[in-house]
Amino acid sequence: MATHAGESLKEPAVRVEGLHRSFSEAGGVLNGLDLTIDSGEFVALIGRSGSGKSTLLRALAGLDRSVAGSGVVDVPERVSVVFQDSRLLPWRRVLDNVVLGLSGPDPRARGLEALSEVGLEGRDKAWPHELSGGEQQRAALARSLVRDPQLLLADEPFGALDALTRIKMHKLLKKLYAAHNPAILLVTHDVDEAIALADRVIVLVDGVVGSDIRIDLGAKRSPGDPRFASLRAQLLAELGVVESVEEEVA
């Protein structure tokens, strides 16, 4: 790809240009959306309910054939997706779920390694219903990571978990990201989750990127940090949850 002075030299993991998607005559959900995610970059996507976050993620995952031809969608070869529910097959044991359809050498050994990485060592022979919600999401992450994705798409993966489990899952995702460094697009309703994890937070508004905010807080991020609070206020204002940044800070 040609680059110009001052532009990132990294090959983007995701390139979306002019993407449109509508489900009715009434109007579009995605209205000419442009978005680039660099290789190894962690991007969080937030937006009001119904703003099109899942629609975009499904388009990137190749799960929505109807967007074809409506714009440019470039994604890498190896894309993994995790959803709010684990989507483990109930009639397969945990390891069998993780390695289902996995090609390459010694899938079971790689599956066991992935399970150990997500903290599920020794649970390979369990049935999905024997795992807690958090453990099921760990297994879903193992199933994604064992495929060595260049891009991980995550649609509210921790949305159904309790607050304490969610914090543990944030730590796990950070650890996995540091170890494997895929590009990540994380859809979330949780502004704090977005700021705690991502390099950039994108706000979807009216089917396009409304704001694109870089999070320069370093690796150790605390909601008690005034810079964290100010980013939260900014994002809540962008979402229209508070009238203005001043209102949230006050």
Ligand SMILES: Nc1ncnc2c1ncn2[C@@H]1O[C@H](COP(=O)(O)OP(=O)(O)OP(=O)(O)O)[C@@H](O)[C@H]1O
């Ligand atoms: N298959 C479909 N058929 C008809 N309408 C759809 C379909 N998928 C999505 N929509 C509509 O598109 C809009 C955007 O939906 P989408 O699920 O992408 O929003 P979202 O931002 O992910 O919402 P939420 O935060 O509530 O999960 C909604 O109005 C939804 O009803």
